[in-house]
Amino acid sequence: xxxxxxxxxxxxxxEAETVTxxxxxxxxENNYYLFWYKQxxxxxxxxxxxxxxxxxxxxxxxxxxxxxxxxxxxxxxKISDSQLGDTAxxxxxxxxxxxxxxxxxxxxxxxxxx
Amino acid sequence: xxxxxQWPATLVQxxxxxxxxxxxxxGTSNPNLYWYRQAAGRGLQLLFYSVGxxxxxxxxxxxxxxxxxxxxxxxxxxxxxxxSDSGFYLCAWSVQGQPNTYEQYFGPGTRxxxx
Numbered sequence: 001x002x003x004x005x006x007x008x009x010x011x012x013x014x015e016a017e018t019v020t021x022x023x024x025x026x027x028x029e030n031n032y033y034l035f036w037y038k039q040x041x042x043x044x045x046x047x048x049x050x051x052x053x054x055x056x057x058x059x060x061x062x063x064x065x066x067x068x069x070x071x072x073x074x075x076x077x078k079i080s081d082s083q084l085g086d087t088a089x090x091x092x093x094x095x096x097x098x099x100x101x102x103x104x105x106x107x108x109x110x111x112x113x114x
Numbered sequence: 115x116x117x118x119x120q121w122p123a124t125l126v127q128x129x130x131x132x133x134x135x136x137x138x139x140x141g142t143s144n145p146n147l148y149w150y151r152q153a154a155g156r157g158l159q160l161l162f163y164s165v166g167x168x169x170x171x172x173x174x175x176x177x178x179x180x181x182x183x184x185x186x187x188x189x190x191x192x193x194x195x196x197x198s199d200s201g202f203y204l205c206a207w208s209v210q211g212q213p214n215t216y217e218q219y220f221g222p223g224t225r226x227x228x229x
Contacts, residue, residue, distance in 0.1 A: 101163065
C-alpha cells in the first residue's frame with residue numbers, strides 16, 4: 001500500500017527564517033512523482049513544487065526547495081526567507097502514475113510569525 | 115487557460131436529504147477528474163476518480179456516488195446524507211497523455227455541513 005506520512009502536525013517559524021517540513025512515503029514502485037501542495041486559509045490548493053523520482057537533482061522553485069532521498073523514501077520541503085503569506089497547511093503527495101492516483105499526507109500547519 | 119469550477123461553494127443540508135455537487139473544467143479535453151473530501155484539520159481523502167465519460171473508480175465504500183455525464187463534468191451525489199458526510203469537498207483534474215507533469219489542479223471546493 002502507498003502511504004504518505006507527515007509527522008509534524010504544526011510548526012512555527014519567524015518571518016525571514018528557514019523552516020523544513022518533513023515527509024516520508026512508502027512504496028514498492030520505482031517510478032513516481034512527489035509533490036508539495038499549499039492550502040492557505042482560503043482553502044485553495046496550490047502546487048508548490050514537484051519532483052520526479054527518476055531525477056536525482058533536487059527540485060527548487062524560488063524560496064522553496066526539496067531534499068529528495070529516494071533510498072530513504074524521504075521528501076522534505078525547505079522554505080527559505082519565510083514570509084507571512086507562507087502561512088498555510090502544507091500537504092505532501094505521492095503520485096502513482098500507473099494508476100492515476102494521488103496519495104496525500106495528513107498535512108503540516110505552518111504558522112509564520114512576524 | 116484551464117479553469118475548474120465547483121458549486122455550490124457552501125451547502126447546509128439535513129441528515130437524510132439528497133446531495134448533488136457539481137464540478138466542471140474548462141479549457142482542456144479528456145481530463146482525469148477526482149473528488150476528494152477533507153475533514154476538519156485532516157488531509158485529503160480520495161473518494162472517486164474518472165479517466166473518461168462514464169468511467170468511475172470508487173476508492174472508499176460509502177453512501178456517496180459519482181458520475182461523469184460529459185467529458186468535463188463530474189458530479190458527486192448522495193441519496194441520503196449522513197452527519198459524517200460533513201466536510202470540505204474538492205474536485206481536481208489532471209492531464210491525460212503526454213506531455214505530462216502529473217500535476218493536479220484543484221477547484222475552490224464546497225463546504226458541506228450536514229445538520
